[in-house]
Amino acid sequence: MEIPVIRNILEANDKMADQLRELFTRHRILVLNLISSPGAGKTSLLERTLSDLKNEFTMAVIEGDCQTSNDARRVAATGAKAVQINTDGGCHLNSSMIMAALENFNLEEIDILFVENVGNLVCPVEFDCGEDFKIALLSVPEGDDKPEKYPVLFEKSSAMVLNKSDLLPYVDFDVERATRFATHLNKDMPVFLTSCRTGEGLEGWYNWLRDALNQKRN
Amino acid sequence: MHEMAIASSLIEIIQEELNKHGATRLLMARVCHGKLTNIVPEALQFAFEVQTQDTPLAAATLEMKEISVTVACGGCGKEFAPDNPDLFYMPCPHCGREFAHEVLTGKELYLDHLEAE
Numbered sequence: 001m002e003i004p005v006i007r008n009i010l011e012a013n014d015k016m017a018d019q020l021r022e023l024f025t026r027h028r029i030l031v032l033n034l035i036s037s038p039g040a041g042k043t044s045l046l047e048r049t050l051s052d053l054k055n056e057f058t059m060a061v062i063e064g065d066c067q068t069s070n071d072a073r074r075v076a077a078t079g080a081k082a083v084q085i086n087t088d089g090g091c092h093l094n095s096s097m098i099m100a101a102l103e104n105f106n107l108e109e110i111d112i113l114f115v116e117n118v119g120n121l122v123c124p125v126e127f128d129c130g131e132d133f134k135i136a137l138l139s140v141p142e143g144d145d146k147p148e149k150y151p152v153l154f155e156k157s158s159a160m161v162l163n164k165s166d167l168l169p170y171v172d173f174d175v176e177r178a179t180r181f182a183t184h185l186n187k188d189m190p191v192f193l194t195s196c197r198t199g200e201g202l203e204g205w206y207n208w209l210r211d212a213l214n215q216k217r218n
Numbered sequence: 219m220h221e222m223a224i225a226s227s228l229i230e231i232i233q234e235e236l237n238k239h240g241a242t243r244l245l246m247a248r249v250c251h252g253k254l255t256n257i258v259p260e261a262l263q264f265a266f267e268v269q270t271q272d273t274p275l276a277a278a279t280l281e282m283k284e285i286s287v288t289v290a291c292g293g294c295g296k297e298f299a300p301d302n303p304d305l306f307y308m309p310c311p312h313c314g315r316e317f318a319h320e321v322l323t324g325k326e327l328y329l330d331h332l333e334a335e
Contacts, residue, residue, distance in 0.1 A: 001239070005329045005332060009249065125256060152254070152255075184306060185318075
C-alpha cells in the first residue's frame with residue numbers, strides 16, 4: 001500500500017524549539033545561539049561579554065562540545081552560571097538538549113541566555129534551539145571566503161562577529177569582502193569587527209545586545 | 219554529519235506512520251529535499267542504512283527526491299527558476315539582479331510518502 005505522509009522530518013525538534021521559545025518569552029529571556037568553527041573565539045567572546053556586562057544583566061550559558069567541560073569552567077570563572085552539554089561526537093545541539101539543560105537554571109533570574117553551539121559551520125544551522133537569534137562568528141585567520149563557502153549559516157544569522165581583528169596585519173583577510181558577501185545573503189545583518197584580546201569593537205556588540213533585549217521586552 | 223540525527227527523526231516518523239496504518243513491512247520511503255538545504259542525500263541514505271540495520275526497516279529503500287529552486291526576484295519581483303542556483307549568484311532573467319531573492323522552493327525537507335505492506 002502507498003501511505004501519503006508529507007511530514008517535516010525535523011518536526012519533533014521544531015516543536016520542542018517552539019515550546020522553548022514560548023518558555024523564554026514568558027520569562028523575558030533573550031536567547032542567542034552562537035555558531036562558528038572550532039577556535040573562532042566563541043568562548044572568548046562570552047568571557048568578555050559576561051565580565052564586561054555582569055553589573056548590567058544576569059547572563060547564563062549553555063555550552064556545547066563533543067567532550068570536556070573546559071569551556072563551561074572558563075565561562076563559570078566570570079561568575080555566570082554555565083552548564084556543559086557533551087554531545088559525545090555529535091556535531092550540533094538540538095532543542096531537546098537545551099530543554100534538558102534548562103533544569104539547571106532558575107529562569108526567573110536570567111536576562112540573556114547564550115547557547116554556545118558545537119564548533120561547526122554546517123550542522124548546527126539545521127537545528128532550531130528555540131533561540132531568538134543565531135549569531136555567526138568568524139575569525140580573521142580562517143579566511144574571508146567563509147560566507148561564500150557556508151552561505152546558509154550567514155543567511156540565517158542575525159549578526160556577524162568578525163573576531164581576532166588584532167591579527168589583521170598578519171593575515172590576508174579582506175573585511176570588506178567578507179562583509180559584502182554576508183550582507184548579500186542578509187542585507188540587514190550588522191557586522192562587528194572585534195578583538196577579544198584588545199577589546200576592539202566589543203562596545204558595538206554590547207549595544208546590539210542591549211537593543212535586542214530591550215526589543216524583546218517591549 | 220547531521221544526517222545521523224535527521225535519519226533518526228525520519229525513522230521515528232516512519233515507524234509512527236506504519237503503526238497508524240497497520241503496516242508492518244516498509245518497502246520504500248521517499249524524502250524530498252530542497253536543493254538549498256545543507257542535506258547530502260548520500261549521507262542521509264548511509265545514515266538510514268546504518269540505523270535500520272537488523273531492524274524490520276532494513277530491507278527498505280530510501281528514495282531521495284530533490285526539489286529545485288524557484289525564487290521571486292528581490293528587484294523586480296518576478297518569479298524564476300535559476301539554472302545553477304547558489305545563494306550568491308542567481309541572475310534574474312528579467313532585470314539582471316544577482317542575489318537577495320526570496321526563495322520560494324528549494325529549502326524543504328520532508329517525508330513525502332511510504333510504500334509498505
